[in-house]
Amino acid sequence: MSIKSQPGFAYQAVYRYLGALIDAGEPDVPFKLPSLRALARRLGVSVSTIQYGYTLLEREGRVYALAKSGYYARPPARLTAAKDGSDLLQRIQAEHRRQVGGQAPLLALDVPLLRLERQVQRQYGTLPSPAWHPCGDPQLRTALAARYTHSARHCWHADHVYLAGDLRGLLDITFEALALSGEPVLVASPCCPVVLQALRLAKVRLIELPLGDDGRLDLGSVRHYLETLSVRLMVLDAGFSSVQGARMPDADLDTLTALLTRHDVWLLENDAQGELRFEPGRCLRESVPAQRVLVIGSLEPWLGAEAPFAYLLAAGAHLPFTSAFQRRAMRLPPLRQKAVARLLEQGLLDDQLPALRVQLQQQLWRLDRQIRSRLGRYLLAVHPAGGTGLWLRSRYPMDMRKVFERLLARGQVVEPGTLFSAHGLHERYLRIDGLHLDSANTEALLDALGDAFVEERKLLDAMNG
Incomplete structure (x- = not known):
């Protein structure tokens, strides 16, 4: 069976085929990949489809082109323990990709997503193409805002939502907008390594607050830092610690709310795994004044490489965030964004x-x-x-x-x-x-x-x- 006859878009099948070819290579040893025409004949698709598959991999840094020679693969690095730990995250991610055949999404939503994108393509075949928006497609921003709105008191709107191509890019823009260089930032630890990397690159004064095995923070230490330092931001996971798995008691959340409100500190909640709570529970953002709350999340766990979009919810400080996203000018695929919006609106994720x-x-x-x-x-x-x-x-x-x-x-x-x-x-x-x-x-x-x-x-x- 040719790739053309398989479900989904042909370029996605080409992308997956090439990814498997690269992963099967010897670690750390680049090698030449088939030419566009040879691969088109092998897989039964057009040369332009092969070209697009290569382009996607080139953007990810997994292939590179040499003039008059063709495309070459960058296989995953050989996984060995780094003495200084600087590249430990990348090495572990590479090994996970090797073992599970790619970063598979948690849910099988890629097929309905591609079906919805076909619907959007048919619709815009007779209409002008959707406009590009530097902060993200309005329909997807509206769908994400609705997803986080639970009452008249805790409500979000489309202009509170900002989209980026991935979580790392989103964090870089967010910390740039907050102008955190040199500022003290409190972080509940253990913490998502991607968040830690972005904070280090933002050159903040990072203060770790270790969580106990019961999910509790030393609130005396929190109070001390807030009273003695000009803390701008506190970083927590939403609902429970996504690394540790424990949930903070409600009484501690009440105390933290009072402390953050009294000292006018921004709260950044990482909601990348917030949907995976096994039992209902509170999030700190529900108590802190909305104008001082930032929420980050990612669609990649649910949609995989088809839509690795990340999002920021920020009810306050519109101008700095809008300006920062406009400066980066991240061009996310407009039809894919609209397809993701429909997927959320139709409740397929829920x-x-x-x-x-x-x-x-x-x-x-x-x-x-x-x-x-x-x-x-x-x-x-x-x-x-x-x-x-x-x-x-x-x-x-x-x-x-x-x-x-x-x-x-x-x-x-x-x-x-x-x-x-x-x-x-x-x-x-x-x-x-x-x-x-x-x-x-x-x-x-x-x-x-x-x-x-x-x-x-x-x-x-x-x-x-």
Whole structure:
């Protein structure tokens, strides 16, 4: 069967075919890819379709062109532990892509998304093409605003929403608009590594506030920093810690609300996994004055590479944010944005979320039971209130980077706790992403973990005499 006869747009099938070809290459060794005409004959599509597939990969930095020679692949880097941790995130992401065949979305929404885009294409075949908007398509901004509006008191409008091509780009623009260079910023830790990277590049004075295993912050420390420093911004996950999985008690949220309001501090809530709460719960943004709230999120977990758009909700400071997005002039595909808007308006995302939450909850709880049964003498798990992973603490003073390195040698990937800190915190912790674990690779992972802990304990005992 040719690619032309497969479901979806032909260029998407070409993109996936080339991605698999690149991933299968030897790590770190560039190689020449088939010519446009040769690949068009092989896959049964037009040369222009092949060209567009190559263009998408070139934008991602996965291929490059040489004049009069053709296209060359940049295969994933060989995954080895970086001594300074500077590229640890990129290496772990590369290994995840290799193991699961790409960053698959959490939900199978790519097919309905492409169907909706065909509808939009047919509609605009007889109408003028939609105008380009530097802050994003109005229809998609309206759909996202409606999604976050729950009452007359907590409501959002289209002009509060800003769109970017991905989460990293969105964060760069947001921190540029806030002019945070040199300013103290409080961050609840463990924190999303992409957020930490963007804050470091914004050259802020980053102050980490470690969460306890119960999801609580040291509110005395928060009060101290707010009273002694001119803190501009506080960064938290929405509803629960997306890395750790624990939820902050309501009483703590009330205290934080009072502190942030009293000191007029911006709150930035990372809502990238907020939809994955297993039980209803409060978000801090529901209590803080709307004019001081920023919410960031991403559509990539649900739609994958088809629409990796990220969004910012900001009810206050319209001019700085609008100006920053206009300066960047990010040209997102207009028809794709309208198709995503229709997908949200028709409730296709909401239809699948309840089943996904149940599936993730059962998967993580099963993994928790297996770890307690087989590795309970080494590890304690934080009971997850949501998310896709399990946060584990070593019972012994052991650096999880070393465990990570041992597992890496056996082709198994865990995420060491220091990945989620800007200052090397959480070295006794690790996170297991449970999203793509089945019974077979769970067994292999637990075997490798057990062996790594035995070896590390032997080394520790030898060092302690």
